[in-house]
Amino acid sequence: MTTSVVKANKSVFQDQAFFKRSYWSLGKIITLLLLLGVSILFIIPLLWMISTSLKEAQDLVGTRWIPTRLAWENYVDAFSFGMWPQWTLNTVIITVSSVIGQVISSSLVAYAFSRLRWRGRDTLFSVVLATMMLPSVVTMIPQFVLFANLPAFGFMGSKVWTNTFLPLIVPAFTGSAFYIFLLRQFMRGIPQDLTDAAKIDGAGELRIWWSVIMPMTKPALAVVAIFTFQGAWQDFMGPLLYLQSEKWYTLQLGLRQFEAAAGGSPAWHWLMAASLMVMLPVLIVFIVFQRYFIEGFNFSGLAGR
Amino acid sequence: MKAASVVDQPLVRRPLLRPALREELMGWLFAMPWIIGFLLFLVGPMLFSLYTSFTRYNIIADPRWIGLDNYQNLFFDDPLFYKSLSNTFWMVIVKTPLVMFVAISLAMLLNSDVPGGKFFRTIIYLPNVLSGIAAIFLWQFILAPNGLFNSALATFGIRGPGWFVDPAWTKPGMVLMGMWWIGGNVLIFLAGLKGIPRELYEAADIDGADGWQKTRYITLPLLSPTIFFEVITGIIGTFQIFTTAFILIGSKNAPVGELGQSMLFYVLYLYDRAFGKIGQGGFQMGYASAMAWVLFLIILIITAVQLWLAKRWVHYETER
Numbered sequence: 001m002t003t004s005v006v007k008a009n010k011s012v013f014q015d016q017a018f019f020k021r022s023y024w025s026l027g028k029i030i031t032l033l034l035l036l037g038v039s040i041l042f043i044i045p046l047l048w049m050i051s052t053s054l055k056e057a058q059d060l061v062g063t064r065w066i067p068t069r070l071a072w073e074n075y076v077d078a079f080s081f082g083m084w085p086q087w088t089l090n091t092v093i094i095t096v097s098s099v100i101g102q103v104i105s106s107s108l109v110a111y112a113f114s115r116l117r118w119r120g121r122d123t124l125f126s127v128v129l130a131t132m133m134l135p136s137v138v139t140m141i142p143q144f145v146l147f148a149n150l151p152a153f154g155f156m157g158s159k160v161w162t163n164t165f166l167p168l169i170v171p172a173f174t175g176s177a178f179y180i181f182l183l184r185q186f187m188r189g190i191p192q193d194l195t196d197a198a199k200i201d202g203a204g205e206l207r208i209w210w211s212v213i214m215p216m217t218k219p220a221l222a223v224v225a226i227f228t229f230q231g232a233w234q235d236f237m238g239p240l241l242y243l244q245s246e247k248w249y250t251l252q253l254g255l256r257q258f259e260a261a262a263g264g265s266p267a268w269h270w271l272m273a274a275s276l277m278v279m280l281p282v283l284i285v286f287i288v289f290q291r292y293f294i295e296g297f298n299f300s301g302l303a304g305r
Numbered sequence: 306m307k308a309a310s311v312v313d314q315p316l317v318r319r320p321l322l323r324p325a326l327r328e329e330l331m332g333w334l335f336a337m338p339w340i341i342g343f344l345l346f347l348v349g350p351m352l353f354s355l356y357t358s359f360t361r362y363n364i365i366a367d368p369r370w371i372g373l374d375n376y377q378n379l380f381f382d383d384p385l386f387y388k389s390l391s392n393t394f395w396m397v398i399v400k401t402p403l404v405m406f407v408a409i410s411l412a413m414l415l416n417s418d419v420p421g422g423k424f425f426r427t428i429i430y431l432p433n434v435l436s437g438i439a440a441i442f443l444w445q446f447i448l449a450p451n452g453l454f455n456s457a458l459a460t461f462g463i464r465g466p467g468w469f470v471d472p473a474w475t476k477p478g479m480v481l482m483g484m485w486w487i488g489g490n491v492l493i494f495l496a497g498l499k500g501i502p503r504e505l506y507e508a509a510d511i512d513g514a515d516g517w518q519k520t521r522y523i524t525l526p527l528l529s530p531t532i533f534f535e536v537i538t539g540i541i542g543t544f545q546i547f548t549t550a551f552i553l554i555g556s557k558n559a560p561v562g563e564l565g566q567s568m569l570f571y572v573l574y575l576y577d578r579a580f581g582k583i584g585q586g587g588f589q590m591g592y593a594s595a596m597a598w599v600l601f602l603i604i605l606i607i608t609a610v611q612l613w614l615a616k617r618w619v620h621y622e623t624e625r
Contacts, residue, residue, distance in 0.1 A: 027516075032419045038411065039428040045485060046435060048453055049443050063456045105338040117325075118332025128339065131347065133537070133608060137545050137572050138601045141579050141593050142350030142357070145364060174342020205331045234437035236548045241580070252438050256552070259442060268446050275439030286434040290427065293434070297492035298499075 053273040060268055071269065078274040081261065086247055087254035091233060094168050094250060098232040099225050101173035106224055107217065109175045110183035111209045115195060125184075132177045143167070144241055156248065167242045168235070172228070179224045186220040187213060223296040226289055233282055251278045358595035363588040375595035386596070388566055389574035392476065396570070397543045400480050404539060405532060408487050412494035413524070426495070430488035441552045444482040445469060469553055472567035479549060479568075490535060497531030498524070526620040533619045537611055544604055547572045571600055 052060070053074055055067040112118070113125050147161040156164040190213065198208050214221070239250045249257065255278050259271055286293060322330065333340075358375055360368035379386050415426055432440070447453045448468035455465030468478035505523050514522070525532075550568040579593035 028417065028419055031414055031417050032421075035414050035419065035421075035425045038414075039425050042428055042432060042485065042488075044453075045443055045447055046431070048447060052446065061451065063453060105342075108335050109339040112332050112335030116328055116332040116335060118329045121332060121336075124336065124340075127343070131343070133541065133604075134347070135541055135545055135601060135604050137575065138354065138597045139347055139350045140575075141590055141597060142354040143346060144579075145353065145357075145590065146346075146350060148364060171342060171346050173338060174346065175339040180339060205328075205335070209335070230434065236438055236551075240551075255438055255442075271442055272446070275442050278439045279435050279437065282434045282437075286431070293430065294426070294492065297489065298496045 049272050049276060052269055053276050055269050057269060074269050074273040075277065078258070078270045078277070081270075082254055082258055083247060083249070084251075084254065084277075087249050087251050090165070090248055091250040091252075094165050094239075095229055095232040097165070097169040098172040099228045101169065102176060102179060102228040103221055103225050105173050105175040106179040107183050107214065107221060108209065109180045110187055111205075111213060113180065114184045114187040115190075115208075115213065116205070128177050128180055132181070140241070147242065162242050163244045163248060164242075165248070168232075168238050172232075179228075183217060183220050183224065186217050190216050219292065219295060222289065222292045226285065226292050227296055229285060230282055254278075354594040354597060357591050358598050360591045361589075362591040362594075364590055365588075368591065371591070375592050376599075378592070379595055379599065385566075385569065385574055389569045389571045392567070392569055393544060393546070393571040395476055396479070396546060397540055399476070400483060400543055401536060401539050403480065404483070404487060404490060405536065407484060408490035408535070409494050409528070409532070411487070411491045412498055413520075415491065415495050416498040426492070429491055432485045433488045436486060438548060438552050440485075441482075441549055444485070445553065448478050448482065470564065472563045475553070475564065475567045479546075479553070482549070490539070493535060494528065494531060497528050501527045529619045530621060533611070533615050537608060540607060540611075541604055544600065545572050546570045547576065551576075571596070575600070 047065075051065055051067065054070045054072065055064075055074075056069060056071045059067050113121060113128070144162070147167040150161040150166075152158045152161050152164050152166060155166070158164045161167050194216075195208050195212055198212050203211070234252065235250070236252045236256075239253050243249055243253060246257070255274060258274050357368050359370060359372060361371050361374075362368035411429060415422055415429070435443075448455075450465075450467045450470060454468075458465040466474040466477075468474050468481075501524065505527075506519060509519050509523060547570065550570050550573050554565050554568055554573075575593050575596045578589045578596065580588070
């Protein structure tokens with residue numbers, strides 16, 4: 001299953017007849033030029049951000065691309081404000097826990113919906129799909145009320161779940177509709193013989209899920225992990241609602257704090273330096289795991305069909 | 306080979322329950338994380354919010370039943386409700402078709418056999434990993450009155466507007482900025498385009514169809530399920546705009562004044578009523594819950610209408 005998906009992609013993307021003269025029509029040249037133009041437009045903001053982050057304050061006005069002097073100290077200056085190491089640690093804790101929770105729970109649930117036969121399964125699955133359409137804002141307030149009343153027994157110095165990481169982490173352990181859907185589609189493609197064989201060898205369902213299904217769904221799990229990582233890392237509203245103490249802030253909240261304190265038009269170079277630092281981990285993950293990002297959208301494309 | 310092992314190895318353990326019953330139980334157990342989450346974080350909260358929408362409630366004191374008062378205030382005494390609603394509808398109506406048009410066009414460009422397709426695809430998707438509030442700051446800087454964008458316009462002799470400082474231009478500015486994150490939509494459309502059989506185009510070539518005819522009679526109809534999916538999820542997403550406006554309005558986060566009100570979107574106003582710092586009092590959980598339910602119903606109706614309209618324009622291959 002896994003390999004066939006990858007193979008299909010490769011053959012689709014292979015450039016055919018590249019060397020033939022007839023390959024280059026006028027239409028193709030125009031397409032290429034358009035794509036080139038769009039790509040430049042899309043990359044400019046990022047380059048501008050990098051350029052600005054390395055400028056001295058007097059270079060900020062106008063459209064100078066190359067700073068008169070590369071002011072690397074902007075990064076040090078930006079870093080010296082606030083509690084960046086603590087905020088980074090908080091974000092890492094929340095993100096890693098969410099990824100683990102999401103991967104395990106969504107895959108368990110997808111297993112139930114794809115590889116087990118039980119009464120009510122199909123009805124329940126259509127409920128799962130329906131929740132995808134539900135605007136999250138409907139549950140925002142009551143969830144807040146719920147977490148403001150659930151006891152945390154002094155965890156992270158709080159009596160209740162609010163102002164701890166729990167409201168941001170625990171829901172990830174209940175799976176999310178879209179990832180359940182995605183993994184279910186993937187698991188349905190695994191031949192029944194494989195799990196039957198394991199069953200005959202005396203493996204229980206939990207064992208089959210862990211040692212047969214999980215390894216075989218790695219590419220799909222990677223998609224779930226990567227999108228959960230990105231979502232958690234860049235989440236703003238969740239931390240804004242639930243984290244009040246500055247020391248529990250995530251990077252997103254920290255960045256806003258930084259902007260409020262150091263921001264405004266004269267401090268763009270610091271703000272851009274800080275912003276780049278906050279963005280960097282996601283950018284690195286994208287560069288390393290690019291294939292899975294793209295793969296994820298091939299799955300999403302299927303969702304429309 | 307696998308069948309052979311069935312014969313060779315007799316079952317050692319006798320299962321506790323009948324296999325069918327066992328599987329039944331296992332199904333529910335494996336689905337339990339989602340079932341618990343569904344009941345605890347979704348159904349429970351939704352019912353509670355339906356109840357609080359008929360009460361006055363500030364979290365600290367118990368909710369007090371006031372019947373339809375919240376809804377009545379919302380519809381008859383709250384100009385900001387209509388302001389936020391019209392801002393939100395403005396975004397939905399302007400942004401959705403524009404995103405669809407640009408994303409489909411880019412996907413079609415990417416889908417043609419030009420060299421470097423993978424490279425262009427990566428560049429167009431790149432901004433999507435650069436989101437979060439860092440990117441909002443970046444665009445605030447780029448669209449500043451003397452920023453990069455207006456300077457670029459100036460070289461063509463166009464005097465750029467004061468995007469996020471002029472109330473008339475805040476929403477167009479947000480739409481422009483949103484175009485940078487179109488990569489996700491493009492990739493979904495691209496996946497849809499890849500699913501269209503090449504033979505159809507070849508057959509059309511033989512019949513002498515031109516590019517426009519191929520787009521109109523092959524590409525768009527066969528892409529329509531993907532377009533439909535994107536329109537529905539896009540509209541639901543746009544109805545819930547929050548972070549961008551929250552950041553743009555500024556660190557004081559007070560959507561007062563003409564500038565703030567031009568970016569007062571529905572969820573932002575709801576947030577403000579529930580947790581807000583502006584003069585409204587904040588912690589009006591009952592009122593905010595009523596707002597949430599009104600939004601839910603609006604989205605429900607729009608989605609239902611779209612499902613009904615879909616019968617006329619969405620083409621499903623599997624339907625026979």
